[in-house]
Amino acid sequence: MRNTIQDELDLAKTKMIEEVDFQGKMLAKLTRDNVAIVEAMIRNDSAYIHSTDVSAAPVYNRKGEVKYGGSSAYWMTQLKDVLLEKKVDSAYSYEDIIKGAVESVDRENSTHLNADNCGRQEITERLCKFNRSEFVKCLKDPDYDDMKLIREISRITSAEQRARTNPSFASKFCHYACFYIFEGTEYQDNYSIFDGILKTVLPLYLGYFQIDRDLNLNDYRDYRLAVDSIREASGIEISRNGFDHLLWYYHKGRL
Numbered sequence: 001m002r003n004t005i006q007d008e009l010d011l012a013k014t015k016m017i018e019e020v021d022f023q024g025k026m027l028a029k030l031t032r033d034n035v036a037i038v039e040a041m042i043r044n045d046s047a048y049i050h051s052t053d054v055s056a057a058p059v060y061n062r063k064g065e066v067k068y069g070g071s072s073a074y075w076m077t078q079l080k081d082v083l084l085e086k087k088v089d090s091a092y093s094y095e096d097i098i099k100g101a102v103e104s105v106d107r108e109n110s111t112h113l114n115a116d117n118c119g120r121q122e123i124t125e126r127l128c129k130f131n132r133s134e135f136v137k138c139l140k141d142p143d144y145d146d147m148k149l150i151r152e153i154s155r156i157t158s159a160e161q162r163a164r165t166n167p168s169f170a171s172k173f174c175h176y177a178c179f180y181i182f183e184g185t186e187y188q189d190n191y192s193i194f195d196g197i198l199k200t201v202l203p204l205y206l207g208y209f210q211i212d213r214d215l216n217l218n219d220y221r222d223y224r225l226a227v228d229s230i231r232e233a234s235g236i237e238i239s240r241n242g243f244d245h246l247l248w249y250y251h252k253g254r255l
Helices: 004-013 032-044 072-083 094-109 119-129 132-140 148-154 167-181 196-208 220-234 240-251
Strands: 019-022 025-028 066-068
Touching: 019 196, 025 196, 025 240, 032 240, 072 094, 072 132, 072 167, 094 119, 094 167, 119 148, 132 148, 132 167, 148 167, 167 220, 167 240, 196 220, 196 240, 220 240
Parallel strands: none
Antiparallel strands: 019 025
Protein backbone atom coordinates (compact mmCIF):
# COMPACT_ATOMS: atom_id res chain seq x y z
CA MET A 1 0.00 0.00 0.00
CA ARG A 2 1.31 3.41 -0.96
CA ASN A 3 2.55 5.63 1.90
CA THR A 4 0.19 8.58 1.44
CA ILE A 5 1.48 10.36 4.54
CA GLN A 6 4.98 10.54 3.10
CA ASP A 7 3.61 11.79 -0.22
CA GLU A 8 1.80 14.57 1.61
CA LEU A 9 4.88 15.52 3.61
CA ASP A 10 7.01 15.58 0.46
CA LEU A 11 4.44 17.79 -1.24
CA ALA A 12 4.40 20.09 1.80
CA LYS A 13 8.12 20.69 1.32
CA THR A 14 7.34 22.35 -2.01
CA LYS A 15 5.02 24.80 -0.22
CA MET A 16 7.53 25.97 2.38
CA ILE A 17 8.76 29.55 2.62
CA GLU A 18 11.88 29.95 0.49
CA GLU A 19 14.88 31.02 2.53
CA VAL A 20 18.27 32.68 2.12
CA ASP A 21 21.33 32.38 4.33
CA PHE A 22 22.97 35.48 5.78
CA GLN A 23 25.98 35.02 8.03
CA GLY A 24 24.70 31.67 9.25
CA LYS A 25 21.17 32.92 9.90
CA MET A 26 18.20 31.98 7.76
CA LEU A 27 16.01 34.77 6.42
CA ALA A 28 12.75 34.68 4.49
CA LYS A 29 13.43 35.42 0.84
CA LEU A 30 11.45 38.43 -0.30
CA THR A 31 9.25 36.98 -3.01
CA ARG A 32 5.60 37.33 -3.89
CA ASP A 33 5.20 33.56 -3.63
CA ASN A 34 6.42 33.67 -0.04
CA VAL A 35 4.03 36.51 0.75
CA ALA A 36 1.16 34.56 -0.81
CA ILE A 37 1.97 31.49 1.31
CA VAL A 38 1.87 33.55 4.49
CA GLU A 39 -1.28 35.45 3.54
CA ALA A 40 -3.05 32.15 2.88
CA MET A 41 -1.91 30.77 6.24
CA ILE A 42 -3.12 33.87 8.09
CA ARG A 43 -6.46 33.91 6.29
CA ASN A 44 -7.09 30.28 7.25
CA ASP A 45 -5.82 30.52 10.83
CA SER A 46 -8.69 30.38 13.32
CA ALA A 47 -6.86 32.89 15.52
CA TYR A 48 -7.15 35.56 12.81
CA ILE A 49 -10.10 34.50 10.67
CA HIS A 50 -12.56 36.91 12.30
CA SER A 51 -10.24 39.93 12.15
CA THR A 52 -10.47 40.12 8.34
CA ASP A 53 -14.24 39.52 8.21
CA VAL A 54 -16.03 42.78 7.40
CA SER A 55 -19.33 41.23 8.47
CA ALA A 56 -18.10 40.21 11.94
CA ALA A 57 -20.30 42.56 13.94
CA PRO A 58 -20.48 42.67 17.75
CA VAL A 59 -22.27 39.77 19.43
CA TYR A 60 -24.25 40.13 22.65
CA ASN A 61 -25.61 37.63 25.16
CA ARG A 62 -29.17 37.53 26.47
CA LYS A 63 -28.36 40.15 29.08
CA GLY A 64 -27.13 42.54 26.42
CA GLU A 65 -23.52 42.09 27.48
CA VAL A 66 -20.81 41.99 24.83
CA LYS A 67 -19.62 38.48 23.98
CA TYR A 68 -17.56 39.58 20.99
CA GLY A 69 -16.69 43.18 20.24
CA GLY A 70 -16.62 43.00 16.45
CA SER A 71 -13.65 42.76 14.08
CA SER A 72 -11.31 45.56 13.09
CA ALA A 73 -12.45 44.91 9.50
CA TYR A 74 -16.05 45.50 10.56
CA TRP A 75 -15.36 48.71 12.49
CA MET A 76 -13.00 50.18 9.90
CA THR A 77 -15.66 49.56 7.25
CA GLN A 78 -18.15 51.43 9.45
CA LEU A 79 -15.60 54.23 9.75
CA LYS A 80 -15.21 54.31 5.97
CA ASP A 81 -18.96 54.78 5.59
CA VAL A 82 -18.83 57.83 7.84
CA LEU A 83 -15.57 59.43 6.66
CA LEU A 84 -15.78 58.81 2.91
CA GLU A 85 -19.35 57.89 2.10
CA LYS A 86 -20.74 60.51 4.52
CA LYS A 87 -23.48 58.13 5.64
CA VAL A 88 -25.60 59.52 8.44
CA ASP A 89 -27.93 56.57 8.95
CA SER A 90 -25.39 54.33 10.67
CA ALA A 91 -26.58 52.18 13.56
CA TYR A 92 -23.69 53.62 15.55
CA SER A 93 -22.57 57.07 16.58
CA TYR A 94 -19.17 58.28 15.38
CA GLU A 95 -17.88 57.84 18.93
CA ASP A 96 -19.15 54.24 19.00
CA ILE A 97 -17.35 53.48 15.74
CA ILE A 98 -14.05 54.96 16.91
CA LYS A 99 -14.36 53.08 20.20
CA GLY A 100 -15.07 49.83 18.37
CA ALA A 101 -12.13 50.36 16.02
CA VAL A 102 -9.71 51.14 18.86
CA GLU A 103 -10.80 48.17 20.95
CA SER A 104 -10.78 45.69 18.06
CA VAL A 105 -7.32 46.68 16.80
CA ASP A 106 -5.99 46.50 20.36
CA ARG A 107 -7.62 43.12 21.03
CA GLU A 108 -6.59 41.48 17.75
CA ASN A 109 -3.00 42.71 17.93
CA SER A 110 -2.39 42.28 21.68
CA THR A 111 -1.10 45.84 22.07
CA HIS A 112 -2.39 46.02 25.67
CA LEU A 113 -3.60 49.61 25.64
CA ASN A 114 -5.31 49.15 28.98
CA ALA A 115 -2.18 48.04 30.80
CA ASP A 116 -2.28 51.54 32.30
CA ASN A 117 -6.06 51.31 32.94
CA CYS A 118 -6.90 54.23 30.66
CA GLY A 119 -5.29 53.71 27.24
CA ARG A 120 -8.33 52.64 25.24
CA GLN A 121 -10.52 55.42 26.56
CA GLU A 122 -7.91 58.15 26.14
CA ILE A 123 -7.00 57.19 22.59
CA THR A 124 -10.68 56.91 21.67
CA GLU A 125 -11.23 60.42 23.01
CA ARG A 126 -8.22 61.79 21.10
CA LEU A 127 -9.45 60.34 17.83
CA CYS A 128 -13.00 61.57 18.39
CA LYS A 129 -11.67 65.11 18.87
CA PHE A 130 -9.54 64.88 15.73
CA ASN A 131 -10.90 66.96 12.86
CA ARG A 132 -12.44 64.45 10.47
CA SER A 133 -11.14 66.06 7.28
CA GLU A 134 -7.67 66.23 8.79
CA PHE A 135 -8.03 62.61 9.92
CA VAL A 136 -8.50 61.58 6.28
CA LYS A 137 -5.56 63.77 5.21
CA CYS A 138 -3.32 62.07 7.76
CA LEU A 139 -4.37 58.62 6.58
CA LYS A 140 -3.74 59.56 2.95
CA ASP A 141 -0.39 61.17 3.77
CA PRO A 142 1.43 59.65 6.78
CA ASP A 143 3.97 62.49 6.74
CA TYR A 144 1.28 65.17 7.00
CA ASP A 145 2.21 67.73 9.66
CA ASP A 146 5.20 65.72 10.90
CA MET A 147 3.25 62.45 11.19
CA LYS A 148 0.56 64.14 13.24
CA LEU A 149 -1.78 61.15 13.49
CA ILE A 150 0.95 58.76 14.65
CA ARG A 151 2.17 61.34 17.16
CA GLU A 152 -1.30 62.02 18.53
CA ILE A 153 -2.25 58.38 18.98
CA SER A 154 1.10 57.30 20.43
CA ARG A 155 1.80 60.15 22.85
CA ILE A 156 2.01 59.18 26.48
CA THR A 157 -1.20 58.58 28.41
CA SER A 158 -2.16 60.45 31.56
CA ALA A 159 -2.07 57.41 33.84
CA GLU A 160 -0.58 58.16 37.24
CA GLN A 161 1.14 54.78 37.23
CA ARG A 162 2.56 52.89 34.26
CA ALA A 163 1.72 55.65 31.78
CA ARG A 164 2.49 54.41 28.28
CA THR A 165 3.34 55.56 24.82
CA ASN A 166 1.73 53.36 22.19
CA PRO A 167 3.63 53.63 18.88
CA SER A 168 2.93 50.02 17.92
CA PHE A 169 -0.80 50.46 18.38
CA ALA A 170 -0.70 53.80 16.55
CA SER A 171 0.91 52.21 13.50
CA LYS A 172 -1.49 49.27 13.52
CA PHE A 173 -4.55 51.47 13.88
CA CYS A 174 -3.42 53.64 10.96
CA HIS A 175 -2.46 50.60 8.89
CA TYR A 176 -5.80 48.85 9.28
CA ALA A 177 -7.72 52.08 8.83
CA CYS A 178 -6.01 52.60 5.47
CA PHE A 179 -6.31 48.91 4.58
CA TYR A 180 -10.11 48.94 4.80
CA ILE A 181 -11.04 52.58 4.24
CA PHE A 182 -8.94 52.89 1.08
CA GLU A 183 -9.27 49.33 -0.20
CA GLY A 184 -8.21 49.07 -3.83
CA THR A 185 -6.65 52.55 -3.92
CA GLU A 186 -3.11 53.93 -3.81
CA TYR A 187 -3.55 54.77 -0.12
CA GLN A 188 -4.31 51.25 1.13
CA ASP A 189 -0.69 50.42 1.99
CA ASN A 190 0.37 53.79 3.42
CA TYR A 191 1.45 52.72 6.91
CA SER A 192 4.00 50.10 7.93
CA ILE A 193 3.19 48.15 11.07
CA PHE A 194 5.65 48.99 13.86
CA ASP A 195 6.33 45.51 15.20
CA GLY A 196 8.74 44.21 17.82
CA ILE A 197 9.65 41.07 15.89
CA LEU A 198 10.44 43.04 12.75
CA LYS A 199 12.42 45.60 14.72
CA THR A 200 14.62 42.73 15.93
CA VAL A 201 15.27 41.22 12.50
CA LEU A 202 15.35 44.31 10.27
CA PRO A 203 19.11 44.79 10.90
CA LEU A 204 19.70 41.36 9.36
CA TYR A 205 17.80 42.30 6.21
CA LEU A 206 19.55 45.67 6.05
CA GLY A 207 22.83 43.78 6.21
CA TYR A 208 21.79 41.19 3.65
CA PHE A 209 20.89 43.90 1.14
CA GLN A 210 24.00 45.92 2.08
CA ILE A 211 22.01 48.97 3.14
CA ASP A 212 24.33 51.16 5.17
CA ARG A 213 22.18 53.85 6.77
CA ASP A 214 22.18 55.32 10.25
CA LEU A 215 18.64 54.41 11.31
CA ASN A 216 17.03 54.43 14.73
CA LEU A 217 14.56 51.56 14.54
CA ASN A 218 12.84 52.77 17.72
CA ASP A 219 11.68 55.80 15.75
CA TYR A 220 8.68 55.09 13.51
CA ARG A 221 9.88 57.35 10.69
CA ASP A 222 13.26 55.58 10.53
CA TYR A 223 11.59 52.20 10.96
CA ARG A 224 9.37 52.82 7.95
CA LEU A 225 12.38 54.07 5.98
CA ALA A 226 14.21 50.83 6.79
CA VAL A 227 11.25 48.77 5.58
CA ASP A 228 10.98 50.76 2.36
CA SER A 229 14.75 50.64 1.74
CA ILE A 230 14.73 46.85 2.03
CA ARG A 231 11.67 46.50 -0.20
CA GLU A 232 13.31 48.67 -2.85
CA ALA A 233 16.67 46.89 -2.63
CA SER A 234 15.00 43.50 -3.07
CA GLY A 235 13.97 44.38 -6.60
CA ILE A 236 10.64 42.64 -5.97
CA GLU A 237 7.40 44.60 -5.73
CA ILE A 238 6.10 43.68 -2.28
CA SER A 239 3.66 45.75 -0.27
CA ARG A 240 4.43 47.03 3.21
CA ASN A 241 1.58 44.82 4.38
CA GLY A 242 3.04 41.74 2.69
CA PHE A 243 6.54 42.53 3.94
CA ASP A 244 5.30 42.82 7.52
CA HIS A 245 3.27 39.61 7.39
CA LEU A 246 6.08 37.61 5.79
CA LEU A 247 8.79 38.62 8.25
CA TRP A 248 6.48 38.46 11.26
CA TYR A 249 5.15 35.00 10.41
CA TYR A 250 8.54 33.55 9.47
CA HIS A 251 10.50 34.90 12.44
CA LYS A 252 7.96 34.84 15.29
CA GLY A 253 8.81 31.26 16.19
CA ARG A 254 12.50 31.51 15.40
CA LEU A 255 13.74 34.30 17.67
